[in-house]
Amino acid sequence: MPKDWIEIRAIGKSVSKDAAVAVLVKAGSPGVVEYAKAVAPAEGAIISHSVWSGAPDESFETAGVTASLTAYLPSNSPYDVNALKNDLKKIGWKFTASVYVEVDWSIKWRLHIRPVKVSFGQASFIVRPPWIHVKAGKGCRVIVIDPGMAFGTGSHATTKTCLKALLWLFSVDGAALSPRGASLLDVGTGSGILAIAAKKLGVKEVVANDIDAVALKVARKNARVNKSAVFVSSATLEKTKGAFKVVVANIISTELLRLAPSLKARLAPKGFLVLSGLLDIESSEVAKAFSLIGLKQVKSYSSKEWRTLVFTDNGARSGE
Known part of the structure; x- marks a missing residue:
């Protein structure tokens, strides 16, 4: 089953960036992403597969910010968000949190596979995945392919x-x-x-x-x-x-x-x-x-x- 995560987007002075990374990793993030240019999270925005749980705190100032980090904490993490806030505050950093639902890519990738038709003369093939059905005309042969991890969906x-x-x-x-x-x-x-x-x-x-x-x-x-x-x-x-x-x-x-x-x-x-x-x-x-x-x-x-x-x-x- 997909696991729910909390996406943490933190901003602060670049001089204390390493300390901020250490705090985020300690909190349970498996890794930390650094953005080349610090940006404040957009209010109510849907970014990638993240869904903001609410607008950022209005007191969230971005003046003088030179570093931006994104981390992910398991929703069931024993680390308290308030503790994270206090630890980051000690080094002059602030953050916003949003709900991040991990995508089940074993299902998501299917959206990109479509039926493919190949013809020569009056004859043709239609190659389709199992979850899409098509009507085949005269002289057309249908091939059902679930590629899994193997090469060959018909699209290449x-x-x-x-x-x-x-x-x-x-x-x-x-x-x-x-x-x-x-x-x-x-x-x-x-x-x-x-x-x-x-x-x-x-x-x-x-x-x-x-x-x-x-x-x-x-x-x-x-x-x-x-x-x-x-x-x-x-x-x-x-x-x-x-x-x-x-x-x-x-x-x-x-x-x-x-x-x-x-x-x-x-x-x-x-x-x-x-x-x-x-x-x-x-x-x-x-x-x-x-x-x-x-x-x-x-x-x-x-x-x-x-x-x-x-x-x-x-x-x-x-x-x-």
């Missing part, structure tokens, strides 16, 4: 362009691959969003791996919620067995370069490799590295400063 440019690449590969007219007999490996799956997207497109076999325990837990949960038969594995890429028609890796560029031989080794003949997590300035280096191991770039998607590249071997089909 690299995730969007990877989803667009999957739509190109499997769903548009004259698609590069038929999903019915296809297989896909999602390297560094995070929330599992790309692996789930593949299943939504009808890909028969989907394997998702990650070396992060939290990501594995989140990906398995999301696969269940979406009723998608994804095999989620903790095996590293080097220890993953089999060959896949599509390999997707949305990870940082240094890891893509390091894993290049292993990524190619997991690619089936005439398969496609989707690489993302790349900044525009990194894409040419990555493209060159994978061309040197015998892969041909056939597609490129960009969004903001990010880029996603699609490769195949020289015997596979490319497209626009």
Whole structure:
């Protein structure tokens, strides 16, 4: 349960600032914030998540003030506010108090996650969190993602362009691959969003791996919620067995370069490799590295400063 706090905003001479900090910490504040320029608290103002319990004392003078400190005391602190007032008064400091309700960020962060739509041709995905419902039109597949602490809500440019690449590969007219007999490996799956997207497109076999325990837990949960038969594995890429028609890796560029031989080794003949997590300035280096191991770039998607590249071997089909 969230805990209630008392926000203390104190002002006084900078020469006695250290003494004021000591008093506030002694009173039970886990830390003290110093403002570069002293300001008096605004009457009746709502600042951040703080709610003033009342206007400051009219005798609260700010003339000559050169330091301002903010501290937080638990509402159930045994330290008496009057004692704090007396201790600060001894060094020439004054303060106002307000009620501060600690935000439950496990709920608050949800306000910033909205449904995301990614389209290519007549096909599209809508990625939504569990707490928001949407109507999907013809040709639209809905993916429900609760990211938890794992990467992949659908809002990041690299995730969007990877989803667009999957739509190109499997769903548009004259698609590069038929999903019915296809297989896909999602390297560094995070929330599992790309692996789930593949299943939504009808890909028969989907394997998702990650070396992060939290990501594995989140990906398995999301696969269940979406009723998608994804095999989620903790095996590293080097220890993953089999060959896949599509390999997707949305990870940082240094890891893509390091894993290049292993990524190619997991690619089936005439398969496609989707690489993302790349900044525009990194894409040419990555493209060159994978061309040197015998892969041909056939597609490129960009969004903001990010880029996603699609490769195949020289015997596979490319497209626009």
